[in-house]
Amino acid sequence: MVLAVVVLQLGLVLRGYWSDHKPFAFQMFPESSTWRADVVRVTADGRRVPIERPWSGYRWDELVPNRGLRYPSVRHHADAGLVNQLAFLESALDWVADNTPRDGETRYLEATVTSWHNADPPRIGVFRSRVREGAG
Numbered sequence: 001m002v003l004a005v006v007v008l009q010l011g012l013v014l015r016g017y018w019s020d021h022k023p024f025a026f027q028m029f030p031e032s033s034t035w036r037a038d039v040v041r042v043t044a045d046g047r048r049v050p051i052e053r054p055w056s057g058y059r060w061d062e063l064v065p066n067r068g069l070r071y072p073s074v075r076h077h078a079d080a081g082l083v084n085q086l087a088f089l090e091s092a093l094d095w096v097a098d099n100t101p102r103d104g105e106t107r108y109l110e111a112t113v114t115s116w117h118n119a120d121p122p123r124i125g126v127f128r129s130r131v132r133e134g135a136g
Contacts, residue, residue, distance in 0.1 A: 033082040035115040037072040037089060037127075041106040048110070056103040063100070064092045072111065082117050089113070090127050097129035107132055 040048040041055060051060040052073065061070045068076045068085065069092050078085040093109045100106070109129040114122050 031078070031081055031118050033078040033115065033117045034075050035078055035082060035085060035113060036075040037111040037113040039072050039093070039109060039111045041103075042108050042110055043105045044107050051109070055106070056100065058096075058100050058103060060096070063096050078115075082115055086113065086115065086125075086127070093127060093129035097132050103132075104134075 039051045039060070041051060042048055049055065060072075064070060068079065069089060072089065076085070089111060093111060097106070097109055108131045111127045113125050113127060115125070116122050
């Protein structure tokens with residue numbers, strides 16, 4: 001029984017190093033990475049509207065109030081690791097796209113992310129939510 005518990009714990013720790021979210025892979029000295037993102041709503045007619053502007057009665061900072069995602073255009077420390085933080089951002093894009101039924105014009109949300117992994121030069125990437133059906 002003890003051996004099974006030890007093997008399970010080791011498995012959880014090892015899995016943590018390959019998972020986006022690392023609840024069982026504690027690191028005493030975490031990375032010092034930072035990130036920021038320009039998030040826009042892309043409408044059916046191609047307009048790119050910053051999420052800082054309220055739309056259809058929604059506000060990004062009210063829809064996504066936690067995990068450092070409330071104000072993505074401000075540079076943030078990736079307190080639980082860069083991969084983890086960006087996985088939360090990707091999930092938030094999909095969640096907002098799926099949970100804003102009054103919004104009839106947004107086709108998808110897009111985040112242009114600039115990230116700094118420790119002391120490495122900045123990297124730029126683009127994340128998109130799922131495409132919303134029936135927009136426009």
